[in-house]
Amino acid sequence: MGDSEEVSRVSTCTITPSRASQEQHLQLSPSEIYLLTAQYIQKGLLLPKPDPNPKFSSPSMDSVLQRLKASLSECLSHYFPLAGRLTSHPDGTITIHCNDAGVEFVHAKAIHITLNDILRSPYVPLVVRSFFVHSGAMSHEGRFLPLLAVQVTELADGLFIGCSFNHVVGDGTSFWNFLNSWSELSKHINDKGEACTLSRPPTIRQWCPATNPPVCLDPPIDSWSLPPKPSPPLFNDRIFYFPAHSISSLKAKANSQNMDATSPISSFQAFYAHVWRTITRAHELPEAQETWCGLSVSYRSRVVPPMAPYFFGNVVKPIFLRTTAGELLGRDLGWGAKLIQDAIAKQTNEEICSWLEANAKAPIVFETTGLTTSPGVLMGSSPRFDVYGNDFGWGPPLGVRVGYDNRFDGKLFAFPAREGRGGIELHFYMNSNAIAALERDKEFMEAVEEKTD
The missing domain is CATH 3.30.559.10 (Chloramphenicol acetyltransferase-like domain)
Structure with a gap:
């Protein structure tokens, strides 16, 4: 169970915030600049397949995907930097351009793989790596890649929601706070697609030391001779x-x-x-x-x-x-x-x-x-x-x-x-x-x- 061909992509779309964000450029701090050459965070959750219940009058995969997309759109209006792109400037500064370009949402299938195929063994099968989008992408590639990409993989008896999250935009705490917020909105969204009030909304760039004056890269990153993407050995x-x-x-x-x-x-x-x-x-x-x-x-x-x-x-x-x-x-x-x-x-x-x-x-x-x-x-x-x-x-x-x-x-x-x-x-x-x-x-x-x- 290690071939990426075991996973087939069904559809890809772009999800944007449910409400337009104020267009702005967010300056990167030194600790964010430090991770430009780090790969995207990739974490994912194995979930049971929805059963018929009052919240899912039609528990088809289409209804599940619609719920996930609608709640993700609402979540992005709170976490709007994730819907932007990194932008490099001639003076060597790099910003998050909050332009609502959106995040990538992929629906994939691996319906011959069961939850137990993944959960029962202490060794993680290689196919799990195919449950993520943009594997190996470096954070500086957020200049032309989405800062967040989600893949929902349909298994024989469950789902896997895999997130590829630009490490410059957020650390592990920010990643899990985002995922906690998305799942909360998905759980409580009603049949009309209306979301609840987020219980723990994020604070976007309230304050961060050492960002004034802006951090300048000399030379600018666009002229760097960047190393090739590392390919992890099959350990x-x-x-x-x-x-x-x-x-x-x-x-x-x-x-x-x-x-x-x-x-x-x-x-x-x-x-x-x-x-x-x-x-x-x-x-x-x-x-x-x-x-x-x-x-x-x-x-x-x-x-x-x-x-x-x-x-x-x-x-x-x-x-x-x-x-x-x-x-x-x-x-x-x-x-x-x-x-x-x-x-x-x-x-x-x-x-x-x-x-x-x-x-x-x-x-x-x-x-x-x-x-x-x-x-x-x-x-x-x-x-x-x-x-x-x-x-x-x-x-x-x-x-x-x-x-x-x-x-x-x-x-x-x-x-x-x-x-x-x-x-x-x-x-x-x-x-x-x-x-x-x-x-x-x-x-x-x-x-x-x-x-x-």
Whole structure:
């Protein structure tokens, strides 16, 4: 189950905001400029097929698609930057041109594939990558590609809604806030196509530090010699499930090894340190070999004054930690967790504003080259995102899956477990030898619970 020919496209159309947006240009911040060379975010949800009920008097695929299109149109009137395009200017600045050019909406079919074909195995079948539009597209291509593209794939007994979302326009928080809003509008839209009032409307460009004066690229991006799109190698895409009690045990263990710490180790810090140590063991690195881990920190609440909680944009700062394999594995879990804790704690208002100001003067962009020269791990997404609350009107999601989305050997995606209660689904993208080593690692697998659905 890995051939893109298994998925056939039925139709493609453009969805525009239900109400005309005020035409304007939104200036990009340094953290948005940084991700011009990152690929589009690609996340998608597996959903049950709608059953006949009062909300679906005619539960045909046409009625489902119409509901999704109407609610998406309404959602875009709130998230209007997604309906625009990136525009480069002669002075080197780049803006989001809010011109209501619209987003791409694709209806596809893979009716010989069942939900269980995707959900039952811990290994994600390659066909899932065909459930997304514009796979491998770089964010700077938003100058001529839609900033959002949606593919609704009809399965034998369900649906997959895959979103390709320009990473310059929004970070992971913005992505899931958008999806939460769309599903809310879809769930409550009436038979006349009239939507409800959005319970958590976004704040569009309320404030962002270091955007005045505008960030200028020299030379302008149109004259860059850009690298070709990376094609991810066919590594294994494997999901491990960590129940809440395993996370709690890791947290307790890390804190018991940091009795003199000024603040307790969090569940995430203990969990990420555990994963980093395990992957380092799996690679069988020499003691002197460098290893690293990275993550993105949202600065919505870290700057002064804090940004609105539903600020829509890209407001994350990447942080990387480096040490040697010998030091990471020669010390205990608590030491690794404290390393991560200290790096996050340094992300103060002063540190973030200094980083933004420096990158406004001398812009830098995301490069994967430095992430592949030595073995490491990069955590994407977050178990805090509301993934399984996305009910479009016929039931909550049954699973979440990832497309291309900036993959390389060692990229991880963390999602909350479907059952909630503090469990974590961790999606690994690694070479087969490393995955096999993880599965043989007793310490690692003791914290994992195998799932059959």
